[in-house]
Amino acid sequence: MAQVLDVGCGPSKYPGAIGVDMNARTAADVICHLDRGRLPFEDNSFDEIRAVHLIEHVEDVIATMEELHRVARAGGTIFIVTPHYTDLASYTDPTHRRHLSTESFHYFYAGGLHGEEMWYTRARLRELRMHIKLLRLWRLLGFEFLVNHARWFRRFWEYYLSFVIRGKVMEFTFEVVK
Numbered sequence: 001m002a003q004v005l006d007v008g009c010g011p012s013k014y015p016g017a018i019g020v021d022m023n024a025r026t027a028a029d030v031i032c033h034l035d036r037g038r039l040p041f042e043d044n045s046f047d048e049i050r051a052v053h054l055i056e057h058v059e060d061v062i063a064t065m066e067e068l069h070r071v072a073r074a075g076g077t078i079f080i081v082t083p084h085y086t087d088l089a090s091y092t093d094p095t096h097r098r099h100l101s102t103e104s105f106h107y108f109y110a111g112g113l114h115g116e117e118m119w120y121t122r123a124r125l126r127e128l129r130m131h132i133k134l135l136r137l138w139r140l141l142g143f144e145f146l147v148n149h150a151r152w153f154r155r156f157w158e159y160y161l162s163f164v165i166r167g168k169v170m171e172f173t174f175e176v177v178k
């Protein structure tokens with residue numbers, strides 16, 4: 001059976017997963033504060049790792065991603081959900097430390113963001129899927145479709161249009177490369 005880890009599980013842990021959270025008043029099976037130490041699991045322990053609305057809360061995004069990468073097995077997946085930096089919710093929650101873009105995880109990809117190989121980290125991920133939701137009006141007008149179906153359009157949108165045609169939430173699925 002696939003071993004699933006739900007990090008920052010909150011009160012509604014993913015069914016069948018081992019839940020981790022820093023807050024004991026959650027559905028967590030394991031209490032762990034990611035900014036204060038490592039996850040209490042061996043390397044290569046999990047087939048699937050979920051971090052839904054977690055990454056924007058942590059102090060060190062790179063260190064947290066490296067921990068998720070460490071406990072995932074090669075070929076396993078990491079599923080991340082986080083607000084786009086143009087979403088009001090990204091700024092409303094005072095515990096959000098980070099405001100991320102569709103390219104924030106490119107530092108983990110082969111080739112990096114600007115061609116700098118392993119600039120911040122040696123942990124490697126391969127993007128399997130990246131989906132961004134936009135505010136409802138823009139979705140109804142077809143912008144969400146365009147942003148998700150043409151990479152060049154997504155770049156154009158994020159560089160020139162995104163503070164008007166605002167984003168909502170981003171979903172990433174990565175394959176763990178070791």
Ligand SMILES: C[S@@+](CC[C@H](N)C(=O)[O-])C[C@H]1O[C@@H](n2cnc3c(N)ncnc32)[C@H](O)[C@@H]1O
Pocket residue numbers: 007008009010011012020021022023026032033034035051052053054057058059
């Ligand atoms: C916005 S909630 C999301 C909960 C759940 N994943 C969901 O989508 O409903 C963020 C969760 O991450 C936990 N969290 C935030 N920072 C953390 C950290 N540094 N280490 C461990 N858990 C953390 C919080 O306690 C909280 O339960």
